[in-house]
Amino acid sequence: MAKTKSNRGPASRPQAASSARRLGSPAQQVSQSAGARRRRSAATKRRSNRTTFSAIGIVIVIAAVFVVIAVTGGSKTPTPSANVVTSGQDPVLAAPQMVDPVTSIPLSVYNAVGVYSQTLPQTVIKGQTPLKSGTLPRAVYVGAEYCPYCAMTRWSLIAAFSRFGTFSKLKMTSSSSTDAAGPNIPTFSFLRSTYSSPYLVFTPYESLDRNQNALQTVPADVGALYTKYDGNQQTGVAAAPFNPTGVGIPFLDFGNVVVSSGAPGFLDPVLAALAGGGPGSTTAAASAIIASSMHNPSTAEASAIGAKYLIAFANYFSADICTIDGSKPASVCGSSGVKAALAQIKAAKPVG
Amino acid sequence: MSLDVGEPEAPTRPSARNWALLGCCGAGLGVSIYLTLTHYTKVVALVCSNNGAINCEKVTTSPQSVVFGIPVAVLGLLFFVSMLVLALPRVYQRPELSIARLRLASSVVGIGFVLYLLYCELFIIHAICLWCSSVHILTFIIFCLVVSGWPEVSRYDE
Numbered sequence: 001m002a003k004t005k006s007n008r009g010p011a012s013r014p015q016a017a018s019s020a021r022r023l024g025s026p027a028q029q030v031s032q033s034a035g036a037r038r039r040r041s042a043a044t045k046r047r048s049n050r051t052t053f054s055a056i057g058i059v060i061v062i063a064a065v066f067v068v069i070a071v072t073g074g075s076k077t078p079t080p081s082a083n084v085v086t087s088g089q090d091p092v093l094a095a096p097q098m099v100d101p102v103t104s105i106p107l108s109v110y111n112a113v114g115v116y117s118q119t120l121p122q123t124v125i126k127g128q129t130p131l132k133s134g135t136l137p138r139a140v141y142v143g144a145e146y147c148p149y150c151a152m153t154r155w156s157l158i159a160a161f162s163r164f165g166t167f168s169k170l171k172m173t174s175s176s177s178t179d180a181a182g183p184n185i186p187t188f189s190f191l192r193s194t195y196s197s198p199y200l201v202f203t204p205y206e207s208l209d210r211n212q213n214a215l216q217t218v219p220a221d222v223g224a225l226y227t228k229y230d231g232n233q234q235t236g237v238a239a240a241p242f243n244p245t246g247v248g249i250p251f252l253d254f255g256n257v258v259v260s261s262g263a264p265g266f267l268d269p270v271l272a273a274l275a276g277g278g279p280g281s282t283t284a285a286a287s288a289i290i291a292s293s294m295h296n297p298s299t300a301e302a303s304a305i306g307a308k309y310l311i312a313f314a315n316y317f318s319a320d321i322c323t324i325d326g327s328k329p330a331s332v333c334g335s336s337g338v339k340a341a342l343a344q345i346k347a348a349k350p351v352g
Numbered sequence: 353m354s355l356d357v358g359e360p361e362a363p364t365r366p367s368a369r370n371w372a373l374l375g376c377c378g379a380g381l382g383v384s385i386y387l388t389l390t391h392y393t394k395v396v397a398l399v400c401s402n403n404g405a406i407n408c409e410k411v412t413t414s415p416q417s418v419v420f421g422i423p424v425a426v427l428g429l430l431f432f433v434s435m436l437v438l439a440l441p442r443v444y445q446r447p448e449l450s451i452a453r454l455r456l457a458s459s460v461v462g463i464g465f466v467l468y469l470l471y472c473e474l475f476i477i478h479a480i481c482l483w484c485s486s487v488h489i490l491t492f493i494i495f496c497l498v499v500s501g502w503p504e505v506s507r508y509d510e
Contacts, residue, residue, distance in 0.1 A: 048503030055499050059463055059492065063470060070474035096478075104407045104479065166414050166477060198418035329413045330393055 091145070091171035091189045097288040098188075099170055101295035102155065103162035109297060109311060110337040115344065116312035121264030122320065123242055125229070126350035128256040130324075133201035137324040140222055143250035144208035145189050145215065148182030149263035150250040151175040152270050156310045157204075157252075158188055159294060160317035163332045164325070165197025174283050176210050182275035186286040191215060199325040200255075207249075226251050229259040241351040252317075255324035258345065267313065270306040279305065316341045366441040373439040373497050380490040381432040387412065387425035387483055400482055411481035416472040424469065428487055431462050435494060452505040459498040462491045 131138045141157065143150035151174070158167060171189040175182060190204035205222060209215045218226070231238040231247030238247050238261075248262040263271075273279075279301060280286030293302035294310055302308075319341035322333035332338060366374075391412065400408030411417065417424050437443060438455040466488045473480050 045503060052500045052502065056496050059467070059495065062467055066467075066470055066474050100478065104410050107409055162410070163413060166416075196415040198415050329391060331390055331409055332413060 091173040094170045094172040098291050101291040102159050113308050113311040114337045114340040118266045120344040122258050122260040124348040124350045125352040127352045131256040136201050137255040138201045140253045141204035145210040146176035146212045148175040148185050151185035151187035152267050153250045154188045156313035159314040164199045168194045182271045184277045185274045186278045186283045230261045254320040258320045273305045369501050370444045376490045376494045377436040377439050384428040391423050391425045407479040408481040410479040414477045459495045463495040466491045
């Protein structure tokens with residue numbers, strides 16, 4: 001009991017005194033709490049700033065890495081001085097100097113050239129089942145690397161299709177060295193290339209190489225299209241009423257709406273200019289010159305090649321694509337060059 | 353006497369950050385509307401260089417210009433409409449943390465998509481679209497504004 005009395009007595013007073021010293025006065029308590037909160041707030045703010053700058057910094061670094069790789073990677077592309085055309089069984093990749101100018105021809109150039117006062121070089125057909133791949137319209141090409149007319153046509157095809165999608169792994173080659181019509185015409189090859197577009201599917205087949213050896217197998221369904229709209233290769237009988245000229249290549253089918261066989265007569269000046277190898281000392285150099293001439297057809301060099309005819313042909317192909325893909329994109333299908341070709345397509349009497 | 357100094361109150365007048373966010377969202381919305389119109393109509397022409405590396409036509413007609421069947425221009429339109437709503441002063445000043453989180457998440461998704469499109473332009477399409485780049489820059493600025501403002505709004509209550 002004494003202990004009890006003594007615990008409640010003086011023993012409690014030292015505890016009260018120590019707790020009072022620990023807590024301080026009410027004003028001191030407020031000051032100490034506010035100070036602690038300021039220190040915590042400052043620490044939190046520093047962490048938040050680090051997080052903010054880190055997040056922004058990561059984005060900047062990723063973008064910078066992309067740009068640096070893209071810029072420095074472009075310096076390692078091959079120069080157009082090499083001549084590496086082989087048999088055609090394994091043609092080399094087309095250099096950017098050959099691909100980029102053709103796939104980025106300015107809209108103003110297309111519009112200025114229009115269809116260059118030519119007549120429609122294709123046949124419009126009617127009453128056919130639309131040619132599709134899944135839900136997208138499909139365009140088909142059958143040609144061969146030896147073929148000089150295919151060689152010229154590919155320049156226009158690649159220019160046109162590039163307005164609606166993207167090619168990858170295009171190859172460089174030249175037509176047969178022994179073809180009397182036009183030997184060694186610098187050109188592309190579609191062999192093992194790819195094409196992607198949100199508007200249509202394009203499936204090209206190079207059936208023979210430049211030495212007329214077998215290259216790609218044409219699928220049975222494409223072969224049937226060729227026989228129906230171009231003609232019988234064995235008999236040489238053209239498919240009436242779709243093919244008013246003879247059986248041949250290149251064969252093109254745009255959605256079973258527009259078909260063509262061979263190259264139009266207005267490309268004859270191009271054939272003459274490019275036969276024998278074209279303007280460069282090598283196939284690669286000549287290809288780069290042809291590409292730049294299509295990109296800017298106002299030069300004397302471009303006039304000598306007949307680049308405007310290739311661009312006109314590209315406008316026709318662009319119009320064919322617009323006819324089957326619902327006129328998309330509007331920036332291409334509404335351009336004056338394509339509209340000039342579309343007018344001819346609409347004016348043509350469909351057969352079938 | 354209360355020792356609690358209280359949570360910060362939401363400001364009643366739009367802050368400079370809010371105004372900057374509104375401005376960027378508005379500008380981005382304008383460009384997105386323009387790109388969407390050029391994609392769908394023949395009336396509005398895409399005014400841009402088509403030479404070499406700067407080629408708007410090549411970029412806007414590339415396969416990468418459509419994602420899951422939706423044109424990228426339309427996706428941009430939806431992004432800027434939603435960000436504009438989230439940046440309106442009445443919405444921006446709301447104390448709900450969920451709104452701030454939604455704004456942060458949207459800006460992160462936006463900048464992620466910008467990085468993907470930049471990759472496509474540089475490595476797949478091999479061309480740059482100036483109008484698209486302006487949208488990318490505006491999205492980056494929006495991202496910076498939202499992220500740098502997060503510490504302030506993250507103190508709001510749910």
